[in-house]
Amino acid sequence: MVEARVLFDEMEERNVITWTSMISGYCRVGDVEEGFNLFCRIPERNVVSWTAMIGGFAWNGFHQEALLLFLEMMRNSGIRPNRETIISLAYACAAMEFPRLGKQLHSYLIINGLEDDDYDGRLCKSLIHMYSSFGILDYAHCIFNNSTQNHVVQSVNCLISGYVRTGQLEKAQNLFDSVAIRDKVTWTSMIDGYFDIGHVSKACHLFNNMPDKDAIAWTAMVSGHVQNELFPEATYFFSEMRSHGVSPLHSTYAILFGASGAMACLDYGRQLHSLLIKAQSVFDLILDNSMISIKNSGREKPAKLTNTPYAACKANFPFVSLFDGEASITFILPFFTLFYLSVVRVIQSFS
Template sequence: MPYSSEWLLQLLQRFLKNSAKIQQIHALLITDDHLLNKPQAPSNPKWISSLLYNALIRAYLSFNRPCSTLILYTQMLAHRTKPNAHTFPSIIKSATISSPLLGKLIHAHAVKIGVVSDPFVLTSFVSFYAELRELGNARKVFDEITDPCIVAFNSLLDAFVKNGDMGSAVLKFRSMKKRDVVSWTSIVHGFWWNGRFLEAIGFFEMMMMNREVKPNEATYVSVLSSCANLAAEGVLCRGKEIHAYIIRNEGELSAFIGTALVDFYGKMGLLGSARTVFNQMKNRELCAWNAMISSLSSNGRGREALELFASMKVEGIRPNEVTFVAILTACARGKLVESGLELFRSMSNDFLIVPIAEHYVCMVDLLAKAGLLREATEFIESMPFQPDASVLGALLNACNIHGATELGNEVGRRLLVMQPRHCGRYVTLASINARAEKWSRAAVIRRVMADARIQKAPAYSRVDPMQNLVPMSSS
């Protein structure tokens, strides 16, 4: 005896987070023809097939299978089951992840069947266009919402942020009658995302003084990342204040907050503090290991970075592309040639990771800094793609350090073709020739640079921008 559609719908809703169960129920729905639109059958009410499809679509999206949800959507249409307002939020999220072009077709279909009056559907499309960085379309959809909720406002803030329009984002934020932690975090994250680190910290301070909401994990990560990327004397003190606030109010460090703190202390040169935070983390995910290895690498502790990399593998943590960039950089800075070559080979042999441009830059830097310029040149020639400016730039800098004049001139000429307006390339090339006392060639390079009106970036001094920020509350 076949199962009823209503009973299977209840099972779907009960096991919505269980991938294996959902697939079993899905199989039953197919074999018993429950997904066919048969409104004439008494056991199959008119609305049931839409509910079944919606439940399946939500379930597969929660399992991070956006393509499966889009296939279900096409099957829904093929079986003449009409989507409703509950269908589109999940479908548009799937399209955002896997097929932006299809997302626009889905928008057109939503308009055609008349569900775009629903504010939740419209909010989903605001988020969709925000991800596509199509600010104009995001604003048009937002303006169609009669009474936008806070989620709609937050989606529009995200659209402004991703398009770099922080002025409009702040204006819209200030116009909101109600704001939640997502609203505040969107602005803090937006300033960080757009490289405006001091403003990110300042807005976080406003959030703390306002006391409307309590920061969440994303807020802390954005403000700590801003501190880590800001070269100002007072930033270390501010980062420590944020760390103290987290300890008082959050207790145990999450994987992402802990990683942000490790990165912050590492970039400040406080390896002891970075290591303390790393050791205190109970849930050390790969990102935390990567941050600690990068911290050791950037502070000239290459051998310690290699030891930590070995410990990571012993604990069963599998490295990724970012890990190898960090560890190869450590080898390059420590001139650990044999270790670097062995690690580069292990990427593909042991971990099936295909090297990308950043890994090749590290290897060229490693060989070149060790004075192995011929090996570095041969390595570049063996690359599976044409070297870009970052690869050749590493070789040019090494030629300057080791006085390889002829090779430096050859590499320099190639770089000037790629980057004719890059002042640093001209300066380095002139320096290589001046060191070799080839004054006429150095003068020609300087003259070409002057004729093209390419100026060296001037040095400057500044007042510490952190001194104007208000100290954080102790609560």
């Protein structure tokens, strides 16, 4: 983008295509602020430039800004959205959980005949994702069945995740069995779903038949057994994961640290800590907090703030576990010291 910006700044004449290309480029590399600065300076905007900025907000996680800009476009510019605009807005509505606006967008598509202009299946995929996120799965499945490209794996995953999230495992399983295209997300979603309702044997059966097991699938097995209070089985799958050459995720360790603390299995917690050190893992906030919780559960004196691997970030989150440990063991003075430091840090964050 540096070279493109130099060339852009040197241009004596720029048209809407030039401006829009720069806006899209900045949004594509994640520099939404600079993209929006250019958008505000653009002398003439068309539906493509509006859509580029709306999409730039949506794809970079600024969903509220995407919807507000869309409302601005509709209110002041007189420009109407096209297919690409609707795709970005569908994802923004899903993220913001605005089913009413999502349905209005779908109605706009139907009334203006844009639903037929779905040559690559992306429009249907966005609507399936949107309705699945809302939990309106009848609509999502209807669009899925009517789409000529309904076997896109992302659409399958959205529907299965929606069914799992709403506890409709039978429908999720029927869809899983009926489609030929499955990926790791499809398999892992089904495994998680069966663990959520306590069907451990079905989850294990699916895992055993899964063709390509990655770290997320192994972690789902560890988490599912912990969730169903089967700690020995969880440690077994953790050992199998490592023996298959799959490196555990930080979340894998965090789950086992939490379970070790709940079961007061301090020796196993220390073993996990040793494995982390040997792996030279960079500690994150969740791991740091999980290890503090283990020490607290064993009625040991909690680790001092200066000894925690993540202390350098000066974040507030680890204070929660430290408070709990200090208070429960009646180390009253350190507890209030930590409380004071926490308050000071929060005040500083607002100053």
